[in-house]
Amino acid sequence: MSTVAKTMPRPMPAVTPPREDLNPYRISQMQFDIAAEYLKLDTGLRQVLRTPKRILEVSIPVKMDNGQVKVFTGYRVQHNIARGPAKGGVRYHPSVSLDEVKALAAWMAWKTATVNIPFGGGKGGVICDPKRMSKAELERLTRRYTSEILPIIGPDCDIPAPDVYTDAQVMAWMMDTYSMTTGHTVLGVVTGKPIAMGGSPGRHEATARGVLYAIEEACKVKRINLRGASVAIQGFGNAGSIAARLLLERKAKIIALSDSRGGVHNPRGLDPLKAMRFKERTGSIVGMPGGSRISNEDLLSLKCDILIPAALENVITLENAEQVQAKIVAEAANGPSTPRADEVLARKGVFLLPDILANAGGVTVSYFEWVQNHYSYSWTESEVNAKLGEVMRRAFFDVLEISKKYHVHMRTAAYILAVGRVADATLVRGLFP
Numbered sequence: 001m002s003t004v005a006k007t008m009p010r011p012m013p014a015v016t017p018p019r020e021d022l023n024p025y026r027i028s029q030m031q032f033d034i035a036a037e038y039l040k041l042d043t044g045l046r047q048v049l050r051t052p053k054r055i056l057e058v059s060i061p062v063k064m065d066n067g068q069v070k071v072f073t074g075y076r077v078q079h080n081i082a083r084g085p086a087k088g089g090v091r092y093h094p095s096v097s098l099d100e101v102k103a104l105a106a107w108m109a110w111k112t113a114t115v116n117i118p119f120g121g122g123k124g125g126v127i128c129d130p131k132r133m134s135k136a137e138l139e140r141l142t143r144r145y146t147s148e149i150l151p152i153i154g155p156d157c158d159i160p161a162p163d164v165y166t167d168a169q170v171m172a173w174m175m176d177t178y179s180m181t182t183g184h185t186v187l188g189v190v191t192g193k194p195i196a197m198g199g200s201p202g203r204h205e206a207t208a209r210g211v212l213y214a215i216e217e218a219c220k221v222k223r224i225n226l227r228g229a230s231v232a233i234q235g236f237g238n239a240g241s242i243a244a245r246l247l248l249e250r251k252a253k254i255i256a257l258s259d260s261r262g263g264v265h266n267p268r269g270l271d272p273l274k275a276m277r278f279k280e281r282t283g284s285i286v287g288m289p290g291g292s293r294i295s296n297e298d299l300l301s302l303k304c305d306i307l308i309p310a311a312l313e314n315v316i317t318l319e320n321a322e323q324v325q326a327k328i329v330a331e332a333a334n335g336p337s338t339p340r341a342d343e344v345l346a347r348k349g350v351f352l353l354p355d356i357l358a359n360a361g362g363v364t365v366s367y368f369e370w371v372q373n374h375y376s377y378s379w380t381e382s383e384v385n386a387k388l389g390e391v392m393r394r395a396f397f398d399v400l401e402i403s404k405k406y407h408v409h410m411r412t413a414a415y416i417l418a419v420g421r422v423a424d425a426t427l428v429r430g431l432f433p
Contacts, residue, residue: 001268011184018417020318024103027314029341035415037040038406041423049422056076058148060126065134068124072141076149078158079105082425085156086122087112087363089163089192090170092138096125100313104163108363111356113418115395117367122158124149130165142170146177153178155188155201155373157301161366162192162310164237166398168204172197188373191366198368200382203362206388208242211332212250213392214353215306218328222351230304232256234296235311236275236285239332243308244272252306256291256299259284260311262298266291279325294303300324309336316341324350325398331355337411346409354411356396356418357399364391 001196021027029050036046054139060072078086088108101123109121126145130138152158162171168364171190175197178189187198195201219226229252233240236259244254248271256265257275261284264270270291278288286293300307300320307326309315316324321337321344330353331337337345337352344354358390365388372378379387403413 012259014423020338022314022317022338023099024313025099025106025337025416027308027335027338028103028106029168031411031415032110034339034412035419037411038416039410039420039423041107041419045423045426048426049080049419050106052077052079052105053081054152055102055151056149057098058145060141060144060148062137064137064146069080070340072126072128072145074124074148074158075101076124076152076158077101077105077122078152079121079123080109080422081120081157082429083113084120084424086158087121087366088121089161089362090124090166090174091163092126092128092165092170094127094129094238095312096127101125104334107356109359109422110415110418112363112367113421114356114399114414115364115391116398116421117252117362117364117369117391119159119363123163124160125163125244125404133354136330139173143177147181149281150178150181153189155370158329159188159366160190161362162238167238168192168194168199171199184330188370191369192362193369197205198369198373200365200372200384201379202384202388203365203369204238205242205246206365206384207239207332207359208246209385209388210364210392211239211243211308211330211353211358212246213361213389214358214396215247215328215330216250217393217396217400218330218351218353219306224305224327224328228253229253229306230255230267231308232299232302232304233308233310233311233332234299234315235333236279237310238266239309239362239421240277240310243310243332247306248272255304256294256302257285258294258296258299259286262286263294263296264288264291265294265299265302284416302326307329309333311336314338318344321345322348323350328351328353330358332359334359342409342411352410354414357395357410357414360395361388361392364388365376369378 104123112119193199301323303325310332316337318340321341
């Protein structure tokens with residue numbers, strides 16, 4: 001062997017960059033820890049605030065339409081109740097996990113504190129595929145799930161609401177099941193109910209309308225005229241579809257829409273009402289006339305004024321955040337952006353409206369519904385929308401003020417505000433015994 005061969009350096013092994021942690025519960029704790037550092041919370045208080053108060057896992061045996069019994073797994077998590085009863089939705093989805101529900105319960109605790117309503121944070125979920133279940137099967141699943149979590153829910157301790165693949169009908173079944181066990185009607189045990197059963201006018205549109213109010217204020221900060229502004233929306237469920245319609249009413253231009261199967265894009269604009277009718281006929285907006293097909297991933301990187309992630313968590317990550325070209329990102333979904341993605345978006349000058357602010361309209365009007373149920377009184381839809389606007393705009397400016405004070409992006413500012421409020425309540429209450 002030659003001397004040259006002996007002295008040639010060996011090639012360095014390929015280095016794989018560390019993967020970003022996408023576990024939603026660990027992400028929620030990272031977000032909390034950042035705020036806790038700014039607030040200089042002591043170690044004991046941090047442990048109290050970052051730990052779920054109560055976790056319940058239940059098995060849900062359901063007789064299916066074919067006569068066989070299938071056992072589903074469900075969860076209910078209460079993260080914190082220092083400021084009031086636990087509040088949070090119930091989602092039916094194949095990917096539901098305990099860590100996801102724990103994260104969502106924590107996010108609800110911070111969300112209710114961000115908009116300063118007297119609730120804590122809770123969340124529920126069932127591992128199932130509702131698209132493959134009949135209405136009768138969903139009713140039996142809902143009623144059994146409700147009976148299993150019944151010991152820890154109630155109008156003064158934990159109030160469920162709709163979430164992914166649950167709706168007003170599911171809430172009606174939950175309310176009825178709870179009421180049958182108490183012997184009298186208890187309207188306030190859940191929110192998001194049908195109007196005929198104590199639901200609040202405006203609740204169906206509340207999440208999307210709250211997103212709209214937050215976007216309106218963000219546009220003023222960024223000096224963007226909402227009239228004619230280009231909007232891309234990932235997720236065409238309740239929040240995404242209604243946000244599209246409300247933004248169109250403000251003369252914004254909806255250039256892209258998507259659902260779980262894919263999306264449609266037209267830089268000249270799409271009609272969300274036609275998209276909704278097309279989806280009702282076909283089950284998806286994919287193939288809708290008037291636009292070209294686009295993937296969910298490509299939609300996120302479209303050049304636009306406003307991007308609305310309205311689907312599930314972890315869609316904007318370190319891998320694709322650099323490709324986001326929107327000026328404003330308004331999180332209609334829970335947890336759509338990761339902490340590493342937040343850093344990239346902030347460096348790029350993207351104005352982020354975090355989930356615990358942007359999509360807090362739903363829980364805000366749920367609070368209004370709960371109050372109306374307690375007092376057997378109903379506000380009009382215009383009154384509800386006006387009150388929602390007041391809450392959302394006040395919360396926006398509270399977060400914006402902290403963002404300027406601490407020189408941080410809006411998510412960290414929202415967490416500083418929310419965690420500080422919950423910490424104050426916890427300290428004032430003290431520890432028992």
